[in-house]
Every structure is written in structure tokens, then in C-alpha cells.
Amino acid sequence: MIKIDSTLQKQVDDQLLEQGAFTVLELLLATGRLAYSDYESWRRQEIEFLDGVLMGSPEKIRAQIEQSVNYARSIGLVEQPQEFTPWHSDAPASNKPLRISAQGELHRLIAGRFIPAQQAPQMDLFFDNPVAALTNGIARALAAANVADAQRQLDRLYEIAPTHSDLAGYDRLVATLSRLDHPIEDARQHLEFLLDTAPTAKRLLGSQYRELLTPLWRQLADALADQPFSPDEPQLHSSFALSQAQDWAGVSACVLKEQEWWRQPALCLQLAQSGAFQHRRIESLTGWFALCWHAPSAAAEALSKPQQPDAGIGKAWQEFLASEDELADADSDDAALLPEDFPAWMLLHEPGLARQMSMDLAREQTSGEEHYRCVHRWLEARRAQKKDDELAQRKALQSGHPLLFRYLKSVVG
Numbered sequence: 001m002i003k004i005d006s007t008l009q010k011q012v013d014d015q016l017l018e019q020g021a022f023t024v025l026e027l028l029l030a031t032g033r034l035a036y037s038d039y040e041s042w043r044r045q046e047i048e049f050l051d052g053v054l055m056g057s058p059e060k061i062r063a064q065i066e067q068s069v070n071y072a073r074s075i076g077l078v079e080q081p082q083e084f085t086p087w088h089s090d091a092p093a094s095n096k097p098l099r100i101s102a103q104g105e106l107h108r109l110i111a112g113r114f115i116p117a118q119q120a121p122q123m124d125l126f127f128d129n130p131v132a133a134l135t136n137g138i139a140r141a142l143a144a145a146n147v148a149d150a151q152r153q154l155d156r157l158y159e160i161a162p163t164h165s166d167l168a169g170y171d172r173l174v175a176t177l178s179r180l181d182h183p184i185e186d187a188r189q190h191l192e193f194l195l196d197t198a199p200t201a202k203r204l205l206g207s208q209y210r211e212l213l214t215p216l217w218r219q220l221a222d223a224l225a226d227q228p229f230s231p232d233e234p235q236l237h238s239s240f241a242l243s244q245a246q247d248w249a250g251v252s253a254c255v256l257k258e259q260e261w262w263r264q265p266a267l268c269l270q271l272a273q274s275g276a277f278q279h280r281r282i283e284s285l286t287g288w289f290a291l292c293w294h295a296p297s298a299a300a301e302a303l304s305k306p307q308q309p310d311a312g313i314g315k316a317w318q319e320f321l322a323s324e325d326e327l328a329d330a331d332s333d334d335a336a337l338l339p340e341d342f343p344a345w346m347l348l349h350e351p352g353l354a355r356q357m358s359m360d361l362a363r364e365q366t367s368g369e370e371h372y373r374c375v376h377r378w379l380e381a382r383r384a385q386k387k388d389d390e391l392a393q394r395k396a397l398q399s400g401h402p403l404l405f406r407y408l409k410s411v412v413g
Contacts, residue, residue, distance in 0.1 A: 004067045006306070007306060021113055023112065023113050023206070024111075024112065026206075029210070029246065033055055034050070035277075036214065036246035043086060043087045044087055050110070051106060065106075065109050077115060077116060078114065079112045080112065080114070084100075085098065113207075134153050134156055134161075138150050138170055139205050140208075142173050142177055142211075143212060147177050150170075150177065154171065166204060169203070170204065173204065173212065176197050176216065179216060180216060180219065184220060190220055190223070191241075194217065198213060201213055214246070218241070218245050220238075221247070229258050231265075234266035239267065240270070248277040251273075252271060252283060256271070262290035265294070265298045268290045269291060271287030272288045272291065273287070273309055281312075284313070285346070288342075289346075289372070292341075296340045296368070299339045299342070300339045303342075316349065320337065323337065323345070323407060324336060326410075340367060341368055343368065343372045344374070344404055345404065347375045348404070348411055349407075354379040359376040359377070371397070375397065375404070375408075377389070378390060
């Protein structure tokens with residue numbers, strides 16, 4: 001059996017289930033290794049090689065790519081080469097295929113598309129199959145935002161294959177693309193349309209679905225720019241539309257401008273995820289900490305999900321859960337470790353965080369925030385070698401949360 005990280009394997013399996021194929025390029029986008037804005041710049045020829053803007057250690061990224069490709073091959077997927085051409089460019093070389101990497105093997109791995117063997121056509125039959133040529137042409141036209149060409153080829157598909165099972169789906173996608181030419185009159189109806197259309201786009205366009213839907217999500221985000229957040233309709237907010245467009249910097253800015261965003265679980269989670277996708281760990285933890293304090297049940301559910309943009313937070317959460325069993329005293333009625341205690345535990349688990357995360361993140365008087373402040377003050381006193389203050393905070397924590405105090409002792413003695 002091919003050795004592969006379980007989280008990475010789930011990414012491959014989910015993509016295969018959702019889109020009927022696996023591509024490394026989609027994996028890089030889905031895991032935050034590649035920002036969609038950088039992908040767009042590459043397609044516009046503003047960036048020569050895509051691998052130069054991937055986020056994270058090149059060695060680790062290469063290892064993940066090789067693991068995922070080896071796993072795809074081990075489950076019988078067949079590799080098909082893909083070419084990427086520039087978008088709407090007047091440059092002399094605009095018709096030449098784009099290069100993902102100057103390294104030939106890396107370019108091939110990232111550009112490849114892996115599909116089930118039974119779906120892989122024999123090449124001589126494929127080129128002689130007008131239906132296959134038309135469906136591929138429609139997908140390319142939709143991804144290139146060419147309504148006229150997509151409609152022309154769809155009309156031809158109706159003529160030669162009037163019983164084709166995907167005619168209604170392609171019709172819907174052509175209608176979707178036509179929406180870009182019209183202002184949004186009803187944001188709620190537009191949101192519902194996009195949510196209903198996304199599964200069809202993913203199934204028929206594969207990884208190219210983003211090219212079709214991202215401009216429409218941005219259009220919705222613009223239409224919602226002045227709409228205040230409502231907990232009754234969390235998706236009817238520009239932060240959600242921007243997250244669907246993978247504009248993570250825009251998501252963060254949108255969340256943080258909302259008054260008392262930390263009281264809204266949906267916004268906390270948006271900030272946690274957008275920070276992770278931007279590899280801005282402190283921003284991500286800010287969202288997680290607020291979620292733990294103000295919506296602990298939602299935090300526990302989200303943190304327990306195996307697939308996280310930041311694998312580190314999932315690992316820390318599991319260690320937090322395990323630590324309760326290690327610290328519990330069978331003869332004591334000490335309070336258990338609850339999700340709202342996770343931020344304070346994180347400071348003890350990783351003391352350097354106290355220099356990066358302000359004590360003022362705790363804005364209210366919940367027990368979780370009180371424990372966070374207590375641990376923060378203890379770390380500050382310890383760093384400043386203020387023995388009396390350090391002892392006072394230790395006693396306060398021992399009185400307020402004996403289990404956290406035991407963890408403190410296990411860390412520093």
C-alpha cells in the first residue's frame with residue numbers, strides 16, 4: 001500500500017468523488033498552497049512559472065505532490081496530460097501553452113489529470129468522437145468565459161446527441177455565464193442559484209469550475225459589500241462570497257470590519273480558515289480562540305474535523321483532548337477541560353504565542369477568557385522574572401482551574 005498522509009488521501013478521495021477526476025493543481029488550490037489570485041495572474045501571463053508562488057516549503061510541497069500522485073496511480077487512476085493556455089492576452093506568445101515549472105517532471109505532475117481507467121478513452125476513438133469533442137469544447141469555452149462559443153457548440157450537441165444526459169447541465173452553465181453581463185437585482189436569489197449550480201459545474205468542468213464560478217462569486221461579494229452580517233443568513237454576506245472565490249485576504253478584511261465579529265460563530269470560522277489559507281497563523285488562531293470562547297460547541301465540532309487548512313491546529317486540538325485524561329485526578333471533582341479552555345491551554349502548550357497574541361483578545365468575562373488572561377499574565381511575569389506576580393498568577397489558576405494548573409506544572413514544573 002502506498003504511504004500517504006490520511007488528510008492528503010482524503011483530499012484526493014473527496015476530489016475524485018466530487019469531480020470524477022483528480023488533479024494536483026486543484027489540490028494545491030484546495031489546500032491553500034496556491035492562491036487563486038496567483039493562479040489568475042499566471043493565466044494572464046503576469047507570472048511565468050506557477051511553482052514560484054506556491055506557499056510553503058518547496059520540499060514539503062513536492063513530497064505531498066508525489067504522495068498524492070502515487071496514491072492516485074495505486075488506486076488505478078489513469079494520467080492524462082493537460083495544457084493551459086493564457087486568458088485574453090494580446091502578447092505574441094499568447095497561443096503557446098503555459099509552463100507550470102521550469103522542471104519538466106514537476107510541470108508534468110502538476111499539469112496531469114487522473115481519471116478512472118474505465119473513463120479513459122482510446123485516443124483514436126476519442127478523436128473520432130464528435131460528442132466527446134463537443135463536450136470538451138463546451139467546457140473550454142465556459143472556462144474561458146466565451147458565451148457565444150459555448151452556446152454554438154451546445155446547439156450542435158443538441159443536434160447530434162439530443163438524448164445526451166448532460167444537455168440540461170450544460171444549458172444551466174451557459175445560463176450561469178450569461179449572468180455576468182447583468183447586474184444582480186436579488187442577491188438572495190443569486191446566492192441560491194450559485195449554490196445550486198456549483199455541483200453541476202464541478203461535475204462537468206472538473207477543476208475548471210473555478211474559472212466559471214469565481215467571477216460570479218466576486219460579483220455577488222460586490223453586491224453585498226454594504227450588507228451587514230446577519231446570523232440568520234450567514235451566507236448572505238460578502239465574506240462568504242469571497243471565501244467561495246478563494247479571496248482569502250478579502251475574507252479577513254471583510255470579517256474584521258464587522259462590529260463585534262467575535263460574537264458571530266460564522267465570522268470567527270471564516271477568519272480562522274482565511275488566516276490558515278494565507279499562512280497567517282496568528283490571524284487564524286485569533287478566529288479559533290474567539291470561536292472557542294463564544295461558541296464552544298461549534299468550535300469543538302469544527303476543530304474535530306479531520307480536514308483543516310492548517311493541520312497544526314487539528315493536531316493541537318487532539319493533544320488538548322488527550323491531556324485531560326493524562327491530568328485528571330480520579331479522587332477529585334476538578335472541572336473538565338472544555339473547548340473554551342483551549343486558548344489558555346495553547347498558551348501553556350506553546351508559551352511563545354503570548355508574545356504574538358495580545359491579552360486584549362479576551363474582550364469579555366467568560367471563564368475561558370479569564371483563564372486565558374491569567375495564563376497570559378503568568379507568562380509575562382515569568383518572562384520578566386517577577387517572582388511575586390508569577391506566584392500570584394499560579395495560585396489564581398490553581399484556584400480557578402486545577403486541571404489547567406496541573407498542565408502548567410507538567411510543562412514547566
